[in-house]
Amino acid sequence: xYKKIILATDGSEHSKRAAENAIHIxxxxxxxxxxxxxxxxxxxxxxxxxxxxxxxxxxxxxKRRIREVEGRxxxxxxxxxxxxxxxxxxxxxxEYANKNAADILxxxxxxxxxxxxxxxxxxxxxxxxxxxxxxxxVK
Amino acid sequence: xxxxxxxxxxxRGAKLNLQTIKQEWFGNIRGDVLAGIVVALALIxxxxxxxxxxxxxxxxxxxxxxxxxxIIAFVGGRPGMISAxxxxxxxxxxxxIADHGLQYLFAAxxxxxxxxxxxxxxxxxxxxKFVPRSVMVGFVNALAILIxxxxxxxxxxxxxVMYALVGLTLAIIYLLPRITKAIPSTLVAIIVxxxxxxxxxxxxxxxxxxxxxxxxxPVFLIPSIPFNLETxxxxxxxxxxxxxxGLLESLLTANIVDDMTDTESNKNRESRGQGIANVVTGFFGxxxxxxxxxxxxxxxxxxxxxxxxxxxxxxxxxxxxxVLGGIVVQIPMAALAGVMIMVAxxxxxxxxxxxxxxxxxxxxxxxxxxxxxxxxTHDLSKGVLAGVLLSAIFFASKxxxxxxxxxxxxxxxxxxxxxxxxxxxxxxxxxxxxxxxSDSVKEVEIDLSYAHLWDDSAIGxxxxxxxxxxxxxxxxxxxxxxxxxxxxxxxxxxxxKASGH
Numbered sequence: 331x332y333k334k335i336i337l338a339t340d341g342s343e344h345s346k347r348a349a350e351n352a353i354h355i356x357x358x359x360x361x362x363x364x365x366x367x368x369x370x371x372x373x374x375x376x377x378x379x380x381x382x383x384x385x386x387x388x389x390x391x392x393k394r395r396i397r398e399v400e401g402r403x404x405x406x407x408x409x410x411x412x413x414x415x416x417x418x419x420x421x422x423x424x425e426y427a428n429k430n431a432a433d434i435l436x437x438x439x440x441x442x443x444x445x446x447x448x449x450x451x452x453x454x455x456x457x458x459x460x461x462x463x464x465x466x467x468v469k
Numbered sequence: 470x471x472x473x474x475x476x477x478x479x480x481r482g483a484k485l486n487l488q489t490i491k492q493e494w495f496g497n498i499r500g501d502v503l504a505g506i507v508v509a510l511a512l513i514x515x516x517x518x519x520x521x522x523x524x525x526x527x528x529x530x531x532x533x534x535x536x537x538x539x540i541i542a543f544v545g546g547r548p549g550m551i552s553a554x555x556x557x558x559x560x561x562x563x564x565x566i567a568d569h570g571l572q573y574l575f576a577a578x579x580x581x582x583x584x585x586x587x588x589x590x591x592x593x594x595x596x597x598k599f600v601p602r603s604v605m606v607g608f609v610n611a612l613a614i615l616i617x618x619x620x621x622x623x624x625x626x627x628x629x630v631m632y633a634l635v636g637l638t639l640a641i642i643y644l645l646p647r648i649t650k651a652i653p654s655t656l657v658a659i660i661v662x663x664x665x666x667x668x669x670x671x672x673x674x675x676x677x678x679x680x681x682x683x684x685x686x687p688v689f690l691i692p693s694i695p696f697n698l699e700t701x702x703x704x705x706x707x708x709x710x711x712x713x714x715g716l717l718e719s720l721l722t723a724n725i726v727d728d729m730t731d732t733e734s735n736k737n738r739e740s741r742g743q744g745i746a747n748v749v750t751g752f753f754g755x756x757x758x759x760x761x762x763x764x765x766x767x768x769x770x771x772x773x774x775x776x777x778x779x780x781x782x783x784x785x786x787x788x789x790x791x792v793l794g795g796i797v798v799q800i801p802m803a804a805l806a807g808v809m810i811m812v813a814x815x816x817x818x819x820x821x822x823x824x825x826x827x828x829x830x831x832x833x834x835x836x837x838x839x840x841x842x843x844x845x846t847h848d849l850s851k852g853v854l855a856g857v858l859l860s861a862i863f864f865a866s867k868x869x870x871x872x873x874x875x876x877x878x879x880x881x882x883x884x885x886x887x888x889x890x891x892x893x894x895x896x897x898x899x900x901x902x903x904x905x906x907s908d909s910v911k912e913v914e915i916d917l918s919y920a921h922l923w924d925d926s927a928i929g930x931x932x933x934x935x936x937x938x939x940x941x942x943x944x945x946x947x948x949x950x951x952x953x954x955x956x957x958x959x960x961x962x963x964x965x966k967a968s969g970h
Contacts, residue, residue, distance in 0.1 A: 370728070376762055379721060
């Protein structure tokens with residue numbers, strides 16, 4: 331019943347559990363596809379560019395972070411595509427989900443940056459409030 | 470036939486070009502104009518503060534920011550990137566201005582531009598990739614430290630009011646974005662602190678105390694310096710340092726904008742563009758500048774993508790100065806110091822501190838040496854040079870490890886040495902120690918299948934090994950040389966042995 335599944339991931343432990351759930355839901359129906367969405371936070375633009383100064387592709391390290399999710403999706407035989415967005419994580423995910431008419435959005439309860447989220451209010455909270463589709467927050 | 474096909478591709482190329490130009494300029498008019506205005510507002514305090522760091526009137530930095538932003542809009546290779554007067558460049562020119570004066574700075578700025586144009590024309594922008602990552606990290610960290618320490622002088626002899634106003638500036642800068650991101654928080658901080666200083670009648674130092682501000686457009690001038698070799702000798706080292714540091718920061722910023730916008734940029738064109746902008750700036754009474762990381766990020770975040778954003782930023786900056794010049798001189802130094810502390814905090818790569826213990830030991834050492842060199846010499850280019858040299862030494866020592874294994878063959882009358890590794894000037898001494906010359910065998914085979922000979926030191930070492938064995942009546946043969954090594958050995962082999970003795 332969920333055709334367009336959007337999985338927001340940053341490579342953290344919580345997001346890996348979110349991926350498991352996304353794959354599980356996707357295997358229930360053959361038409362389901364997962365959009366694996368990774369947001370390159372513009373707040374980290376400088377340190378990202380610095381840490382990739384000598385690499386061929388800036389997206390290398392990002393793709394590495396979602397490789398595990400990718401592997402699991404492949405293993406389960408689920409159709410998926412990877413999207414790397416640029417911007418503030420919360421608003422970017424919401425915009426992508428709303429534009430692409432997601433049937434469900436799946437996200438980990440906390441990301442890599444635990445301390446900052448504690449102070450600022452978490453990405454998952456923002457997403458749950460403002461996305462126009464059912465949101466599954468995985469603990 | 471051939472001519473005709475040439476003609477069509479050429480025409481198509483021209484058409485495509487026109488389309489790209491249109492896209493780069495007018496593909497995002499609304500976003501570019503709004504972002505340009507935001508950038509101009511954020512540029513004013515920084516341009517003034519960087520002028521004060523360099524030790525010149527605020528107008529020098531403002532004219533530079535105006536000229537560079539406008540010229541780069543037309544000739545830059547990275548649409549959406551903002552270039553203007555910067556801290557990295559200002560820090561390099563302090564002693565030139567103190568020792569020789571403003572006119573030499575203008576001349577040095579023009580020469581900087583010429584060097585950068587040459588870099589672009591000869592497609593040397595990619596040479597910047599030889600600067601290793603750890604040196605780049607050290608570079609930005611050192612830059613941050615220098616910007617921060619340059620502000621400490623403003624606190625000397627000041628009372629609690631200064632500290633309170635700087636604290637207020639920083640509080641507004643960091644807390645306002647939680648409420649609204651529509652207006653640059655640095656600008657709000659400056660307006661609030663200036664208002665407090667003006668209406669509260671607080672006797673605190675202002676921009677006006679440190680230099681003049683003229684409310685007029687820059688005019689063309691030729692630096693009034695003697696045009697001789699002596700002048701060139703004075704300005705050339707400064708210009709070379711400015712050119713390299715400017716290109717490094719510009720290419721790093723271009724990478725950031727490339728990444729944020731998911732588009733490519735032309736690094737050699739950017740290099741030429743930076744050069745042209747600096748030449749023009751030097752003739753219009755501005756100081757050398759380069760791309761700005763912070764402002765470019767602000768521009769892209771505010772929706773700026775095209776060339777128009779940089780043009781609008783430059784024009785609006787000048788408009789503001791002409792209209793608001795009288796108010797700008799009343800900005801207290803406390804507000805500017807606050808903005809500069811924010812710039813320093815934003816420039817520092819904090820993740821490099823938390824990751825320091827996870828990096829390879831040599832990378833960490835290179836980073837620290839780069840920072841320490843800059844902080845001690847107050848010269849960013851020297852830090853980069855020290856970092857690059859140290860990386861080269863570490864690299865050479867890493868790959869100079871040669872492994873040699875011995876195999877005894879033909880019932881003890883022959884020995885095979887298998888050499889594994891890179892044979893060059895740094896590894897030959899190590900190599901020689903691994904052979905047993907006073908052996909009782911008749912014949913020695915040196916297997917070079919897993920070795921590469923790089924230079925005349927490598928050939929010289931083989932000759933020496935051969936000679937030492939032959940002194941003990943042991944015959945030496947080689948096997949497994951790869952093509953390049955064979956060619957090198959044929960070219961210079963036997964030469965060092967024959968000439969030395």
